[in-house]
Each structure stands twice: as C-alpha cells, then as structure tokens.
Amino acid sequence: MxxxxxxxxxxxxxxxxxxxxxxxxxxxxxxxxxxxxxxxxxxxxxxxxxxxxxxxxxxxxxxxxxxxxxxxxxxxxxxxxxxxxxxxxxxxxxxxxxxxxxxxxxxxxxxxxxxxxxxxxxxxxxxxxxxxxxxxxxxxxxxxxxxxxxxxxxxxxxxxxxxxQSDWRGGVFGEKQTEVFDQFHRVLQSTLPYLPQQDLEQQGLKEQQTFEFAQLPFKVKKQIVELETAFSLMSVQRLPSKLLINSSGYKPARVLHSYQHPTWQQKLRSLQAYLELPYxxxxxxxxxxxxxxxxxxxxxxxxxxxxxxxxxxxxxxxxxxxxxxxxxxxxxxxxxxxxxxxxxxxxxx
The missing domain is CATH 3.40.50.1820 (Alpha/Beta hydrolase fold, catalytic domain)
Structure with a gap:
C-alpha cells in the first residue's frame, strides 16, 4: 500500500x-x-x-x-x-x-x-x-x-x-548510466595504479607503495577533483546549490599542488565497487x-x-x-x- x-x-x-x-x-x-x-x-x-x-x-x-x-x-x-x-x-x-x-x-x-x-x-x-x-x-x-x-x-x-537491469531502469543516472559510467571508468583507469590493492593488504604484504594525495601526478589529482565536482553538480538542482559546489570544488593549480584529501582512496575504491558489483x-x-x-x-x-x-x-x-x-x-x-x-x-x- x-x-x-x-x-x-x-x-x-x-x-x-x-x-x-x-x-x-x-x-x-x-x-x-x-x-x-x-x-x-x-x-x-x-x-x-x-x-x-x-x-x-x-x-x-x-x-x-x-x-x-x-x-x-x-x-x-x-x-x-x-x-x-x-x-x-x-x-x-x-x-x-x-x-x-x-x-x-x-x-x-x-x-x-x-x-x-x-x-x-x-x-x-x-x-x-x-x-x-x-x-x-x-x-x-x-x-x-x-x-x-x-x-x-x-x-x-x-x-x-x-x-x-533488463527489467529495471531505475538504477543510478537512469538512461544516462552507460554514458556516466564510461566517464567514471576513464578516471579509474588513471588512478588505479596509485591505489593499494586490497588483496595484497589482506595477505599482509607491505611492499606496495602507499601514495598521499599530494604525491599524485597533477593530471591525476585534477581528474579526481573534477570528477567529484561533476558528481556533486549532478546531485543538485537549484542554482544556489550549484554555485556553492562550483566555488568549493574549484582548486587552482597552486592549491591543488599541496591539497590534502584524506578520503580520495576510499572514494575511488567505492566507485570501483559501484561499477563492478550489481547491488x-x-x-x-x-x-x-x-x-x-x-x-x-x-x-x-x-x-x-x-x-x-x-x-x-x-x-x-x-x-x-x-x-x-x-x-x-x-x-x-x-x-x-x-x-x-x-x-x-x-x-x-
């Protein structure tokens, strides 16, 4: 009911x-x-x-x-x-x-x-x-x-x-899902080399290098920040919300160089799961x-x-x-x- x-x-x-x-x-x-x-x-x-x-x-x-x-x-x-x-x-x-x-x-x-x-x-x-x-x-x-x-x-x-699904078109982004997911895949391909592999972590292997966000190549950092801003903009409708997201998401090169981003790895790992698992x-x-x-x-x-x-x-x-x-x-x-x-x-x- x-x-x-x-x-x-x-x-x-x-x-x-x-x-x-x-x-x-x-x-x-x-x-x-x-x-x-x-x-x-x-x-x-x-x-x-x-x-x-x-x-x-x-x-x-x-x-x-x-x-x-x-x-x-x-x-x-x-x-x-x-x-x-x-x-x-x-x-x-x-x-x-x-x-x-x-x-x-x-x-x-x-x-x-x-x-x-x-x-x-x-x-x-x-x-x-x-x-x-x-x-x-x-x-x-x-x-x-x-x-x-x-x-x-x-x-x-x-x-x-x-x-x-074949009988359900109510997933994230609706009919635009394939187009948006393709964009996400492209960013992931650039960033995956800098993400620790969880299967190695679970085996207790420590030889993999762990990267801080500030250590990433500038191009990769820019892709991550731009993807976050684009995703946030898709989440809102009203102009004041969009202006707030654009202003907070804007990171000029001098800021991005030393920008601290403690959640970047979790966000990308989660994005990878969203793309690969049916949920x-x-x-x-x-x-x-x-x-x-x-x-x-x-x-x-x-x-x-x-x-x-x-x-x-x-x-x-x-x-x-x-x-x-x-x-x-x-x-x-x-x-x-x-x-x-x-x-x-x-x-x-």
Missing part, C-alpha cells in the same frame, strides 16, 4: 539556549564484527527515542547536525561515520564490497543501541549511499530476527539498485515489514522519481513525500523542506 503525503507546516524556530542544554555532541566508539571501532557522533536526550542516521557518499555524519539539533530534546540521534569517511577517514574499508561491510557495521550499531537502551527497534534514516546500506541490511537480514531491529525507515532519494536488493522489498517513507527529489538526476514510486509500490507499508523542486541532495537543495520531512517522519505515530 502506497500513500502520497504532503509536508505539513511546522514551527522550526528554537531558542539557542534550548540547543545548548545538555545536548552537546558526544563521541562513542562501537566495536564492529571484525574488531574495528566505528566512531559515532551522538547528540540529543539520552533518555529519548533513538534514531540512527546513515550518511551519504563522501559525507561527514556531522553534516546532519543542523537538521537534528532542533529535535535533540525529543530524540537521541546516533550519527555513525562510515569507514573511510568523516571521523573514520583513517579507517578505510577492508572488503571490496564496501556496502555489505557497512551493512554489517550497521547491524552491530543497531544491536549496540538496542542492548544499551533496552529497546526492541530503532528508527533509521538513510540518504543516498547510507540509504543503499539500509536496503542492503534489509536484504541481508530479511529472514532473521535482526530484521526487526529497524523500526521505521526514512529512505532519502535512493533506489535499492545501482546498476540498471540489486529488490528481492527484499516485498518482505520488509518496517513502515517506509520514501523522500524523493522531484528533479533528481541520480534516481528517476518514477522508479522510486515503483519501489514504494513494491513495499508492504510505504508512503511517499516528494520535494518537487529538489535534486538528489535534498538537505542541500531544500533544507527547510528536508527539516520538515524529517520532523514529520519522526513524530508520526
């Missing part, structure tokens, strides 16, 4: 003194299945309902803070930093299938929160890559008790597939019993809205909120509407 919901006007005003009560951020380290510590930024009322927020590709989990702080008195937000990003930038993924590794990390996080707070389930919100991780978790634990640890789920502009979690949709809210960017260039509605149709319990003038990166393109949608999702009974 699918419902289309409209955003209800909400009063988002809040006093600064309210935000500065006891709701300062706290950093926790949660040990995952392989013994690795996952840093988690925690903010909110520790006695309130927990909410797990899963960040996007290349995002720092703390970028959620402007949206969750107004709700910090009513909820306790757990913002994990996926391996290779944010506060975990120095802890890259150890498996080529990074989405599945993140899904196992999320399972550990859910178990930790449920056991610590003595709750049966946790509401989860995931955006872009973080949302794909949530689909992977549903798929992995569809037939086990772990599946019930996700209470309600907010899916922010993400399909349960990446690659297009198709549609089979799990019909078995998902958690109520799902699909938050859709009406002008998303990454995931065609019509295919996201098809995802909702395949779910037993789903509703759709469409932000009509937004692209894929809804918090950047439409921050006020995103705040309202998040609040509406969390306060819904």
């Amino acid at each position: 699918i419902k289309s919901l409209k955003l209800k006007p909400t009063n988002l005003s809040i006093k600064a003194s309210d935000l500065l009560q006891s709701y300062t951020t706290r950093l926790q380290q949660v040990i995952s299945y392989d013994g690795m510590a996952i840093p988690v930024t925690v903010v909110g009322n520790p006695e309130a309902q927990p909410v797990l927020m899963l960040h996007a590709f290349g995002m720092d989990a703390r970028q959620f803070l402007p949206f969750v702080l107004p709700l910090a008195g009513q909820f306790c937000f757990y913002l994990p930093h996926f391996r290779g990003f944010g506060l975990a930038a120095d802890t890259p993924t150890s498996e080529f299938d990074f989405i599945e590794q993140y899904a196992k990390d999320v399972d550990q996080l859910l178990t930790h929160i449920c056991d610590t707070l003595q709750v049966a389930s946790v509401d989860v919100a995931g955006i872009s890559m973080g949302a794909l991780v949530a689909w992977a978790h549903f798929n992995r634990y569809a037939d086990s008790p772990q599946h019930s640890k996700i209470g309600r789920y907010l899916n922010i502009d993400q399909s349960p597939t990446v690659q297009n 198709n979690y549609r089979r799990a949709l019909s078995s998902i019993q958690s109520p799902v809210t699909m938050l859709v960017g009406g002008h998303s260039q990454l995931y065609d809205p019509k295919w996201q509605y098809k995802v909702a149709e395949a779910l037993p319990k789903a509703n759709v909120i469409e932000i009509t003038k937004s692209g894929h990166a809804i918090p950047l393109d439409a921050p006020l509407q995103f705040s309202r949608a998040l609040k509406q999702f969390l306060l819904a009974s």
Whole structure:
C-alpha cells in the first residue's frame, strides 16, 4: 500500500539556549564484527527515542547536525561515520564490497543501541549511499530476527539498485548510466595504479607503495577533483546549490599542488565497487515489514522519481513525500523542506 503525503507546516524556530542544554555532541566508539571501532557522533536526550542516521557518499555524519539539533530534546540521534569517511577517514574499508561491510557495521550499531537502551527497534534514516546500506541490511537480514531491529525507515532519494537491469531502469543516472559510467571508468583507469590493492593488504604484504594525495601526478589529482565536482553538480538542482559546489570544488593549480584529501582512496575504491558489483536488493522489498517513507527529489538526476514510486509500490507499508523542486541532495537543495520531512517522519505515530 502506497500513500502520497504532503509536508505539513511546522514551527522550526528554537531558542539557542534550548540547543545548548545538555545536548552537546558526544563521541562513542562501537566495536564492529571484525574488531574495528566505528566512531559515532551522538547528540540529543539520552533518555529519548533513538534514531540512527546513515550518511551519504563522501559525507561527514556531522553534516546532519543542523537538521537534528532542533529535535535533540525529543530524540537521541546516533550519527555513525562510515569507514573511510568523516571521523573514520583513517579507517578505510577492508572488503571490496564496501556496502555489505557497512551493512554489517550497521547491524552491530543497531544491536549496540538496542542492548544499551533496552529497546526492541530503532528508527533509521538513510540518504543516498547510507540509504543503499539500509536496503542492503534489509536484504541481508530479511529472514532473521535482526530484521526487526529497524523500526521505521526514512529512505532519502535512493533506489535499492545501482546498476540498471533488463527489467529495471531505475538504477543510478537512469538512461544516462552507460554514458556516466564510461566517464567514471576513464578516471579509474588513471588512478588505479596509485591505489593499494586490497588483496595484497589482506595477505599482509607491505611492499606496495602507499601514495598521499599530494604525491599524485597533477593530471591525476585534477581528474579526481573534477570528477567529484561533476558528481556533486549532478546531485543538485537549484542554482544556489550549484554555485556553492562550483566555488568549493574549484582548486587552482597552486592549491591543488599541496591539497590534502584524506578520503580520495576510499572514494575511488567505492566507485570501483559501484561499477563492478550489481547491488540489486529488490528481492527484499516485498518482505520488509518496517513502515517506509520514501523522500524523493522531484528533479533528481541520480534516481528517476518514477522508479522510486515503483519501489514504494513494491513495499508492504510505504508512503511517499516528494520535494518537487529538489535534486538528489535534498538537505542541500531544500533544507527547510528536508527539516520538515524529517520532523514529520519522526513524530508520526
């Protein structure tokens, strides 16, 4: 059953003194299945309902803070930093299938929160890559008790597939996927010689050279930065967002020469996995019993809205909120509407 919901006007005003009560951020380290510590930024009322927020590709989990702080008195937000990003930038993924590794990390996080707070389930919100991780978790634990640890789920502009299929054209970039993937392949071919090979790492072989970003040839650095900017521009629709991305992504030669880029290896490894692995979690949709809210960017260039509605149709319990003038990166393109949608999702009974 699918419902289309409209955003209800909400009063988002809040006093600064309210935000500065006891709701300062706290950093926790949660040990995952392989013994690795996952840093988690925690903010909110520790006695309130927990909410797990899963960040996007290349995002720092703390970028959620402007949206969750107004709700910090009513909820306790757990913002994990996926391996290779944010506060975990120095802890890259150890498996080529990074989405599945993140899904196992999320399972550990859910178990930790449920056991610590003595709750049966946790509401989860995931955006872009973080949302794909949530689909992977549903798929992995569809037939086990772990599946019930996700209470309600907010899916922010993400399909349960990446690659297009013969019967499904709702993968990333839609009908332009082949063209865009060809561009990604060309950049990867230039950069792969500078990436450590994970199979050698897993064998404990140390003879391979590890490159810092500043050590890469200028042409390679320029390709990486330009690819990141192009990808970010495809994620937004509104002019102010595009101007912000262009200004922050511009790196003249004198800056690029010494530019520090701690996440470049994780980004390229992840891109390689996106291109080579199918990432198709549609089979799990019909078995998902958690109520799902699909938050859709009406002008998303990454995931065609019509295919996201098809995802909702395949779910037993789903509703759709469409932000009509937004692209894929809804918090950047439409921050006020995103705040309202998040609040509406969390306060819904």
